[in-house]
Amino acid sequence: MKPTRIRLGRACAAAAAAGVLVIPAVTGSAYGATPPPAPSATAAPSPGTDGNFPQLTPAVAARLDAAVRQVMRVTGTPGAVVGLWAPGKGSYVKAFGVADKATGAPMKADVHTRLGSETKTFTVTALLRLVDQGKVRLDDPIGRYVPGVPNGDHITLRELAGMRSGLFNYTLDPDFVKTFEGNPEQRFVPRQLLDFSFKHPAQFPPDAKFQYSNTNLVLLGLVIEKVTGRPVQDVITKDVIEPAGLRHTLFPTGPEFPEPHAHGYSDETPSGEIEDATNWNPSWAWAAGAMISDMQDLRTWARVLATGTLLTPATQAERLKTTPMDIPGAGYGLGIFNVQGWIGHNGSLPGYESLTVYLPQARATMVIILNTDVETDGQEPSTLFGDAVTSIVTPAHVYPGHKPLVPKPG
Template sequence: MRRPSPPRRSTAARTLAAATLAVAGLLPLAVAPAQATPPVDTLAKGGDHDYPHHELSPELQAKLDKTVRDVMKKAGIPGVQVGLWMPGKGSYVRAFGVADKHTGAPMTDDLRMRIGSETKTFTATAVLELVDDGLVGLNDPISKYVKGVPNGNHIAVRDLLDMRSGLFSYSADSAFIRAFLKNPKRPFAPKELLGYAFKHRNQFPPGSKFQYSNTNYILLGLVVEKVSGKSLRDFIEHRVLRPSYLDHTLFPQAAEFPRPHAHGYTDQTPTGKVADATHWNPSWGWAAGAMISDLHDLKHWAKDLATGTLLSPATQAKRLKVLPTGIPGAGYGLGIFNVNGWTGHNGSLPGYESLTIYLPEQRATLVALLNTDILYKGEEPSTVLGKAITSVVTPKHVYYLPPQK
């Protein structure tokens, strides 16, 4: 599944079709220097409460250290946080490289990062909680909640959740792309985003095929607000973040970015020149990609998401029923994917990428946070890293999403 982000360079939209679930971020700060400080790795400072405290074997740690450094070097990744928790084998938590290319400040495992399309897992959970409350039906037409949606009488809430609505993704609209690149600090309102999408004809009849579209999740955010009477931000705070004890995760109101955080670097600029996107306004991603979190919160969220801590067993079973995406080894459910056995989501927006996945078979969790979204040979850097790590620790379950044409 691919990311919902603006285009690479100014030539064409980076269409978030179906190969790496993600989104984008926003503000042109200082341009990064030509050479980054050499990677430095640091041991974790945080504790683990639902896994054994012992670390992986020294041999496996050394192999993973080399694997991560090799990926960083070839893909040009400034900094990475990696957390791997494998019951019965131990844990591995490291931070490599730099959090700020200008100052050379090291990456550490306690820095907050923008998580892009992982926001969809929180939005989907909010909707599914309303399903459990009896206030929303998965088969309800979106027209029941939001007026003016093309073919809205035939597009169900379920079609939005599992990316089968046929609605055009606003983030692939040329006018949106121009507006974003002209001023990435500017705010976007949800209905403004829908305006970019609704200018286009629907791509296919609802339910007939998979196509990743940020438009789906903007609509789902509006469903939550209409039914609950609360802002999406407040609903997620009270019904998702607090019950899961995610104290370092938030849905920002605008471009705020609580410290400590890492700087993020992107080449999604009018000229293709690398820029510091740390403070770009993520409102354009809203329910599809605006959230912020950290390594240790995402470790706990991976398990809650995959096991359905906040939902009824029946609703969780519906969430986990993945349908084909057309991508080998990858299926998509209700705001969640399964890639070769790993369940979770990834995220991307200018300057940042993330990957949070859980392997039920081994009760293993992998979280990776990167401070760049610059592609490596057409691949998302989070995919390159995830593939390399899982090839080492779970060779029968390798996480991989091929580049989309």
């Protein structure tokens, strides 16, 4: 059995992965994109070199096509959907590869996808709306709402949402991994997930440092349920999804998966071999990672999330206060990150990855959907796609990642 972590959208471009992230200084050709022309008295500037979002011309689209296809070869990604939008600059929406390796059915831009840790952005938004309603305070201790939490009288809701609680991440617990791998289609309940975490002592005092833990979001889901008296999926649907105008986003209670959707492929298996994880039950991720959406809804959500449409300005300002991470130019706020100016979140769980971010300077949105979570040299595929795309369109704001140069065989 290979060492298994059960990935769930490690924050900020695979921040939990070992190694130093290499940030390109210029738009490059490492992913097969055509390099920019050498400077001359008459040469036009390369797209985005002034920090602005470029016109999405056919020439830029061709460079993006080449870059995406090269990352697919490097990572062995079966299918990908990439979307870019910026007012006055045009759009780029394209599907690549296959949605089903068995049949060869092509990937399409309208597929539903499992969101993994992008769910955190919805859960924390639901919590912050309760803050705006005066029903909870960010500096309330979690022990006021959920009994039995290690350091529960000292850990605040703010520290949970900001990944500074010190609580052990249940998805790293060996017994959880063994239980999950024994039957990935089984149903988990929140208290069961917390039990995997709470048998471990707190890792550090509250607010001492940033450390990503899915346990934090399970606890916030329970807070939402206690305060509202409603299931968290109902609160998120009625108080977040519907006000945001999202039509294809849901919080499933089991393995249900609306059509159309791609098959998802994962190596989070006892053997380490890649398997079809499409129908694995995401209940183990619950308020930390169980949700489903599609590209158009994620496009809308990126702007709503980054601009604070559903929150008061004061609460949004609190949300966007970030703690530095071990990545240059990256910080984590309250269920949201800022990476080189791109605000949003990534998501990863067996079979699927996504990246949904917004660049306020250009009012630009980027959404990436993949039907694999298999890493390449310790890097999540969504990170590598994000790096390749932003290296072309916003080299002053590159979403960081390693750049492997040798494609996988086959």
